[in-house]
Amino acid sequence: MLKKTVLIIAVLFCFVSVSIAADLTPVKLPAPVTKGGRPLMQCLNDRKTDRSFSTKKLSAQILSNLLWAACGINRPHSGKRTAPSALNWQEIDVYASMEEGLYLYNPKTHTLDPVVQSDLRKHTARLPQPSRSSIIGAPLQLIYVADYAKMRTGISDEDGKFYSATDTAFIGQNVYLYCASEGLSSIIRSFFDGNSLAKEMKLRNTQKIILVQAIGYPQ
Amino acid sequence: MLKKTVLIIAVLFCFVSVSIAADLTPVKLPAPVTKGGRPLMQCLNDRKTDRSFSTKKLSAQILSNLLWAACGINRPHSGKRTAPSALNWQEIDVYASMEEGLYLYNPKTHTLDPVVQSDLRKHTARLPQPSRSSIIGAPLQLIYVADYAKMRTGISDEDGKFYSATDTAFIGQNVYLYCASEGLSSIIRSFFDGNSLAKEMKLRNTQKIILVQAIGYPQ
Numbered sequence: 001m002l003k004k005t006v007l008i009i010a011v012l013f014c015f016v017s018v019s020i021a022a023d024l025t026p027v028k029l030p031a032p033v034t035k036g037g038r039p040l041m042q043c044l045n046d047r048k049t050d051r052s053f054s055t056k057k058l059s060a061q062i063l064s065n066l067l068w069a070a071c072g073i074n075r076p077h078s079g080k081r082t083a084p085s086a087l088n089w090q091e092i093d094v095y096a097s098m099e100e101g102l103y104l105y106n107p108k109t110h111t112l113d114p115v116v117q118s119d120l121r122k123h124t125a126r127l128p129q130p131s132r133s134s135i136i137g138a139p140l141q142l143i144y145v146a147d148y149a150k151m152r153t154g155i156s157d158e159d160g161k162f163y164s165a166t167d168t169a170f171i172g173q174n175v176y177l178y179c180a181s182e183g184l185s186s187i188i189r190s191f192f193d194g195n196s197l198a199k200e201m202k203l204r205n206t207q208k209i210i211l212v213q214a215i216g217y218p219q
Numbered sequence: 220m221l222k223k224t225v226l227i228i229a230v231l232f233c234f235v236s237v238s239i240a241a242d243l244t245p246v247k248l249p250a251p252v253t254k255g256g257r258p259l260m261q262c263l264n265d266r267k268t269d270r271s272f273s274t275k276k277l278s279a280q281i282l283s284n285l286l287w288a289a290c291g292i293n294r295p296h297s298g299k300r301t302a303p304s305a306l307n308w309q310e311i312d313v314y315a316s317m318e319e320g321l322y323l324y325n326p327k328t329h330t331l332d333p334v335v336q337s338d339l340r341k342h343t344a345r346l347p348q349p350s351r352s353s354i355i356g357a358p359l360q361l362i363y364v365a366d367y368a369k370m371r372t373g374i375s376d377e378d379g380k381f382y383s384a385t386d387t388a389f390i391g392q393n394v395y396l397y398c399a400s401e402g403l404s405s406i407i408r409s410f411f412d413g414n415s416l417a418k419e420m421k422l423r424n425t426q427k428i429i430l431v432q433a434i435g436y437p438q
Contacts, residue, residue, distance in 0.1 A: 037259035040400045041284070044301045044393060045253045045293050065260070074264050082263045083392065084407065161377070162384050162409075166430070169388030170395075173302065174263060177396065181259045188303065190381075211385070 024101045024114035030061050032068035032110065043180040050185035053138035053216035062182065063096075063112075063140070066215065067105045069178040070094055070142065071171045081107065083170040086163040091150035092171060092210070095143040095201065097121050102143075102201060116202060123197045124212045135187060138216035142175065143197070144168040149206040168210040175213055188213040243320040243333035249280050251287035251329065262399040269404035272357035272435035281401065282315075282331075282359070285434065286324045288397040289313055289361065290390045300326065302389040305382040310369035311390060311429070314362040314420065316340050321362075321420060335421060342416045343431045354406060357435035361394065362416070363387040368425040387429040394432055407432040 037043070058066070071083045071094060085091060094105040096112055097120045103112035124141045146164035155163075172188045179186040194209045203209070256262070277285070290302045290313060304310060313324040315331055316339045322331035343360045365383035374382075391407045398405040413428045422428070 034260050034264045035258065037261075039254065040256035040259055040262050040396060041253050041288070042256075043259050044288050044291075044397075047293060047301050048299065049303055069260070069263050072263075074266060080267065082266050084268055084395070086409070158380070162380065165381050165384035166388040166391075166409075169385040170392045172385075173389045173392035174396075176303070176389075177259060177393075178263075190305070190385075 024103075024117040026114060027060075027103065027112035029064035029067065029110050029112065032064045032072060033061070034068065034072075034074070037178075037181040040177075043177045046180040047176050048180070049187050050218065051187055052134050052219040053185050053214060054219045055137050055139060056217045057099075057139045058184075058215070062184075064110070065182075066175065066178050067094065067096070067107075067112075068110065070105075070175050071107060072110065073107050079108070083167070083174055085167040085170070087152065089150050089152070089163070089167075091147050091164065092167050093145045093147055093207075094171065095145060097124065097141040097143055098139060116200065118200070120197070120200050123200050124192050124214075126191055126193045134219060135189075135214050138185070138214040140215045142213045142215065143201070144171060144210045144212070145201075145203065145207050146210050147204075147207050149204075164208065164210050172211060172213055175215065179215060183218070184215055185218045186213060186215050243322075243336040245333060246279075246322065246331035248283035248286065248329050248331065251283045251291060252280070253287065253291075253293070256397075256400040259396075262396045265399040266395050267399070268406050269437065270406055271353050271438040272404050272433060273438045274356050274358060275436045276318075276358045277403075277434070281403075283329070284401075285359075285394065285397050286313065286315070286326075286331075287329065289324075289394050290326060291329070292326050298327070302386070302393055304386040304389070306371065308369050308371070308382070308386075310366050310383065311386050312364045312366055312426075313390065314364060316343065316360040316362055317358060335419065337419070339416070339419050342419050343411050343433075345410055345412045353438060354408075354433050357404070357433040359434045361432045361434065362420070363390060363429045363431070364420075364422065365427050365429050366423075366425055367427065368423075383427065383429050391430060391432055394434065398434060402437070403434055404437045405432060405434050 071081050074082050096103045099119050102116040102120050121136050121141050125136045290300050293301050315322045318338050321335040321339050340355050340360050344355045
């Protein structure tokens with residue numbers, strides 16, 4: 001009888017563990033605080049690129065504010081955003097890679113939608129680079145991905161590349177300034193293995209990774 | 220005697236007038252105010268693209284703050300700036316086109332160096348576009364120009380185009396946020412005749428216009 005009870009408990013325990021592990025659930029972010037922050041000129045004065053990060057995690061509120069600052073909706077009636085995009089295509093998707101997994105930021109619902117339950121941060125640096133270990137240890141890597149299917153049909157390859165680059169950088173600069181406002185560290189970079197990372201992220205063939213930006217507390 | 224005096228005065232007057240008209244002199248901008256401005260989140264909340272501009276000119280102080288916000292030096296010991304650039308190439312030059320002429324912003328001296336004494340604002344829109352008349356009537360057009368000579372030797376054409384696009388947009392977003400802070404209107408755009416404008420600007424063959432951004436008061 002005792003053996004049977006232990007077995008049932010063990011089975012239940014395993015089931016619960018596996019169940020939690022298998023489900024990366026959607027994250028409903030708290031409402032972003034769209035007022036406040038440090039004065040703009042001081043944020044510009046402190047804007048810089050950092051290469052040293054603590055592994056301390058970001059709170060849900062910081063994550064919420066940061067993602068809204070990046071490319072959140074600032075005009076709900078039109079769905080327009082904090083960052084411009086060519087012809088308002090809004091073709092740049094922001095993925096958030098954290099220890100628990102990869103999420104896609106949805107500005108409409110202000111949620112993080114689960115994509116892959118795996119820590120992909122190590123794939124955001126090309127090859128093993130000891131100098132990059134602090135960067136990929138940052139709690140958050142934002143991965144900016146262009147979806148060419150959202151651009152005008154018939155756009156030239158050159159124009160597509162151009163606009164996906166500008167529209168990513170508008171977002172990235174918002175993130176840099178948010179980090180300056182909150183005393184967070186950040187570095188945006190283009191040196192990663194795009195094919196390998198795209199495969200890990202299970203991207204569609206109309207999608208292309210443009211830049212990656214690490215965010216965390218200073219070490 | 221009287222006739223001679225009048226003649227001398229007239230000649231002197233003409234000389235002075237011609238001299239002023241012929242010389243577009245360097246503009247030493249007032250020191251930028253690198254503190255203050257509205258809180259960052261409110262700037263992000265008000266960030267938008269505008270198409271309607273008053274012809275009212277910007278003051279020297281606003282021009283100074285705006286250019287510093289765009290890509291001014293925020294770390295004097297290293298010369299690093301408010302906007303990042305790939306490998307710190309600082310390959311994007313910011314030209315200011317105003318009624319009196321075209322200037323090049325020099326972040327090191329915080330001056331506007333004269334380039335062409337001609338109002339080139341009308342050349343920043345492709346063809347006569349009535350819908351653009353308000354935009355090209357804005358008192359200031361910032362023209363972002365990449366200088367490929369400042370990039371690493373041997374960089375591929377594709378990489379050069381990519382970084383010149385991202386590095387321009389980092390600057391452009393700073394300008395958008397400064398405008399949101401100061402209640403100014405702004406629109407960044409890629410639709411212009413690059414060859415014709417480059418000729419008017421007397422650009423070198425290593426230079427390429429990336430984007431143009433209008434700034435002014437709302438109409």
